[in-house]
Amino acid sequence: MTLYDYPDCPFANKVRIVLAEKDLEFETVIVDLKNNQQRGPDFLRINPFGKVPVLIDEDCVIYESSIIIEYLNDEYPHPPDLLPEDSADKARVRLLADFADRAFTLPAMAVERELAQAEADENKLQTARGVVGKTLAMLERELASKEYLAGEFSLADIAFAPVALQLNRYGVSLDSSLANVKAWTARLAERPSVGSVLKLVA
Numbered sequence: 502m503t504l505y506d507y508p509d510c511p512f513a514n515k516v517r518i519v520l521a522e523k524d525l526e527f528e529t530v531i532v533d534l535k536n537n538q539q540r541g542p543d544f545l546r547i548n549p550f551g552k553v554p555v556l557i558d559e560d561c562v563i564y565e566s567s568i569i570i571e572y573l574n575d576e577y578p579h580p581p582d583l584l585p586e587d588s589a590d591k592a593r594v595r596l597l598a599d600f601a602d603r604a605f606t607l608p609a610m611a612v613e614r615e616l617a618q619a620e621a622d623e624n625k626l627q628t629a630r631g632v633v634g635k636t637l638a639m640l641e642r643e644l645a646s647k648e649y650l651a652g653e654f655s656l657a658d659i660a661f662a663p664v665a666l667q668l669n670r671y672g673v674s675l676d677s678s679l680a681n682v683k684a685w686t687a688r689l690a691e692r693p694s695v696g697s698v699l700k701l702v703a
């Protein structure tokens with residue numbers, strides 16, 4: 502198995518956590534995003550969207566991190582199963598995982614992009630951090646009576662973990678109103694899969 506990756510890409514980190522959970526061996530190919538290797542013809546033949554991560558498993562080429570992690574859970578069903586059994590619960594996990602990509606990881610990356618500018622646009626920063634903040638408040642409510650987002654550890658937790666455990670990178674901190682989120686990030690950090698993949702700075 503080969504993972505086309507880029508260091509600290511939160512989407513690739515979701516995949517690496519699932520690979521670690523499943524104890525799967527893989528090779529890494531680093532795509533040089535800084536020099537636009539993802540826009541070259543060789544990479545676009547692998548992923549027409551020109552983005553990492555991409556997973557190649559024998560003759561199966563998969564891109565989009567949410568599709569890759571579902572594939573890994575299907576193809577390597579040995580424990581842990583990272584999706585619940587019940588269809589409605591499964592749909593809920595998928596909704597949360599999709600929400601993580603759209604309303605947490607993407608705005609967090611927008612913050613990072615802005616911080617990398619010589620002069621950050623304060624309005625853009627505030628807007629993107631505001632979206633991250635609203636999602637943290639939603640997580641706080643979700644986690645009121647649960648250890649993990651779906652009760653048991655699942656793909657939903659994995660989808661949030663790369664940003665949730667590296668909030669300092671985006672200039673966001675967990676204040677006292679986010680006690681459930683704080684306890685959840687501590688639980689996530691204790692998992693060997695998560696701890697081995699993420700540089701834990703939150």
Ligand SMILES: N[C@@H](CCC(=O)N[C@@H](CS)C(=O)NCC(=O)O)C(=O)O
Nearest residue numbers: 510511512551552553554565566567
């Ligand atoms: N929806 C994609 C997003 C992947 C993505 O945005 N990857 C970034 C790196 S973290 C990338 O490849 N950026 C290169 C570019 O957009 O040119 C997924 O979930 O896999």
